[in-house]
Amino acid sequence: MATSNSLNGGQIIVDYLVQEKVPYAFGLCGHGNIGFIDALYERADDISTISVHHETVAGFMADVYYRVAGKPTATFTSCGPGSANMPIALGNAYFDSVPFLAVTGNVPTSQFNRGAFQETYRQYQADFPSTVRAYCKRVFQPTRGDMVPLATRQAWKTMVTGRPGPVVLDVPFDIFKEGAEQPPVAEDWNANISSRCGADPEGVTKAVDMLLAAERPAILVGQGVKYGGAAADLLALAERLGIPVACSASGIGAIDTKHSLALGLIARNGTYQANHACRQADVLLALGVRFDDRTSSSWMPGYSFTIPPTRLIHVDIDPDEIGRNYPVALGLMADVRTFLRQLVDELDTRKVGKKEVSSARAAWLDSIAGYRKEWEEFIAPGFTEDTTPINPQRAAHEIDKVLPEDAILVSDIGVHHNWLLQFCHPTRPDSLIGSMGFGPMGFGVAGVMGAKFAAPDRPCVSVCGDGAFLMHASVLATAVEYNLPVVWVVWNNYAYGSIRGLQRGYLDGRELATDFKHPETGQPYNPDFAAMARSAGVEGVSVDNADDLGAAIQAGIAANRPYLIDANIGGDLNPTGAGAWELPGMGQSHPGFGKRYQPS
Numbered sequence: 001m002a003t004s005n006s007l008n009g010g011q012i013i014v015d016y017l018v019q020e021k022v023p024y025a026f027g028l029c030g031h032g033n034i035g036f037i038d039a040l041y042e043r044a045d046d047i048s049t050i051s052v053h054h055e056t057v058a059g060f061m062a063d064v065y066y067r068v069a070g071k072p073t074a075t076f077t078s079c080g081p082g083s084a085n086m087p088i089a090l091g092n093a094y095f096d097s098v099p100f101l102a103v104t105g106n107v108p109t110s111q112f113n114r115g116a117f118q119e120t121y122r123q124y125q126a127d128f129p130s131t132v133r134a135y136c137k138r139v140f141q142p143t144r145g146d147m148v149p150l151a152t153r154q155a156w157k158t159m160v161t162g163r164p165g166p167v168v169l170d171v172p173f174d175i176f177k178e179g180a181e182q183p184p185v186a187e188d189w190n191a192n193i194s195s196r197c198g199a200d201p202e203g204v205t206k207a208v209d210m211l212l213a214a215e216r217p218a219i220l221v222g223q224g225v226k227y228g229g230a231a232a233d234l235l236a237l238a239e240r241l242g243i244p245v246a247c248s249a250s251g252i253g254a255i256d257t258k259h260s261l262a263l264g265l266i267a268r269n270g271t272y273q274a275n276h277a278c279r280q281a282d283v284l285l286a287l288g289v290r291f292d293d294r295t296s297s298s299w300m301p302g303y304s305f306t307i308p309p310t311r312l313i314h315v316d317i318d319p320d321e322i323g324r325n326y327p328v329a330l331g332l333m334a335d336v337r338t339f340l341r342q343l344v345d346e347l348d349t350r351k352v353g354k355k356e357v358s359s360a361r362a363a364w365l366d367s368i369a370g371y372r373k374e375w376e377e378f379i380a381p382g383f384t385e386d387t388t389p390i391n392p393q394r395a396a397h398e399i400d401k402v403l404p405e406d407a408i409l410v411s412d413i414g415v416h417h418n419w420l421l422q423f424c425h426p427t428r429p430d431s432l433i434g435s436m437g438f439g440p441m442g443f444g445v446a447g448v449m450g451a452k453f454a455a456p457d458r459p460c461v462s463v464c465g466d467g468a469f470l471m472h473a474s475v476l477a478t479a480v481e482y483n484l485p486v487v488w489v490v491w492n493n494y495a496y497g498s499i500r501g502l503q504r505g506y507l508d509g510r511e512l513a514t515d516f517k518h519p520e521t522g523q524p525y526n527p528d529f530a531a532m533a534r535s536a537g538v539e540g541v542s543v544d545n546a547d548d549l550g551a552a553i554q555a556g557i558a559a560n561r562p563y564l565i566d567a568n569i570g571g572d573l574n575p576t577g578a579g580a581w582e583l584p585g586m587g588q589s590h591p592g593f594g595k596r597y598q599p600s
Helices: 009-019 031-042 055-069 087-095 128-135 145-160 186-190 201-213 223-227 231-241 272-280 336-350 354-383 392-402 415-423 443-454 466-471 475-481 497-506 529-535 546-559
Strands: 024-027 048-051 074-077 101-106 138-140 167-172 217-221 245-247 262-265 283-287 311-316 330-333 408-411 460-465 487-492 539-543 563-568
Touching (some): 024 055, 138 145, 201 330, 201 336, 217 231, 231 336, 272 354, 311 336, 392 546, 415 460, 443 460, 460 466, 460 546, 546 563
Parallel strands (some): 024 048, 138 167, 408 460, 487 563, 539 563
């Protein structure tokens, strides 16, 4: 136990969180973490404890909180299955480079390797760290009270420096109560550390040379721009040089999608103007992006990119991502915001003005305007279709149309996410939040509550599939308990629609384990989600047509209380695009619009 002039392990951790101005700890109780909860109780005036009904929910909430607020929070879980529910949320945050501190309880040190209740011991004592090692930046496991201050400050620094990501602080039961002396002063250890490194000066000079000499330049942005606070700097560079900007699914919203230089989504299901411009570009400036298979049309040349002959400038805080999937003409390890400011400074030094460069871009931008017009004519019919079930493209359009300018739309994983990415028009980096690294179902179901905690004065709406919502329906109770006025739009297509689409496209329509059907009638079946919501104290409504969908969302936001909309949306259509995708051994899809580009 702590002496009168020292703090115990749990108090040290909580004190450090308070010093770092962490407003919330999201989690679930268990016998392994009651010492930590006791420390939270003592500091209830300084940090709020939010209790959820599933540990993964806590992780998703912490994840989205950061994406909106730009500040990390903490989670708490108990030993055994409690913390074993965390790897899904940890993996999601890790692959999307989102930091939060996961405080996990473990068995007492005196019981290590004895097979105590909920101990993971058959390969190594108290071995929860092995469970999550692949899904976080690092695991720290202090086994004495005097180790807690060092572990805590190092865990925090590891989490927020370099490429951000979640860190696990795994604490045995007794260490939460064991004396740990005085806490480290957070400001002394972390306040003066900056990871916003710039590129080497020669690299900046070469990048500017390449961009100024290019006839068909394009910029590709990922979430490194969004969460790195570089959106304004991106816009300044793009406008100054007249360079069009395409976004990966993770980068959508880094530039206002209604801006004249915005190309929209580049992906297998991306827009024609984005895919066709980037696959023809002579120079491509890629900022904070991974070049994953969806963004890159499974790396098949001529669909999203043609690298080479396109000359790639790839800038990322993590050098492991540079040159992973494409050869680079120039690869620079740098924080993207710092790098963009370096580019502008170099342009200022050379006295390169906006008018001087824009004329050289005119023909290129005119061509892109033509691609955009062709695409808009192609997609136009889907915006007016009036059917029951609701046409999915029309559903995405209606959702986008009625959301206020300051709304936060948190998308879950599923076919609806692809529709939203194509047909919603986010105007700011946090207008549309989704998961594109790990892709766990439930991210948006739970994450919308994290968004509301981060931005209590902004409308927060989750669009989630029926399959995902059913996995984490406990969020209804949490929203009621904490009076969170969030809106869930359950995209109810009576199926795991995204995977059913793959079965239809790649398996000649052989469908199994993807439809939800009533055993007696064979008709589509799901629980009545609106009634389920009402049973939990959440207002719930059902809609069957597009006009009612928009009105229901407006009513849900205006209600200023937890609100669920069960939307009957067609599941027989899948979003198409100007890219392609390959499932090795099963073949590749074909563009819904346009064709493969062959450089001359």
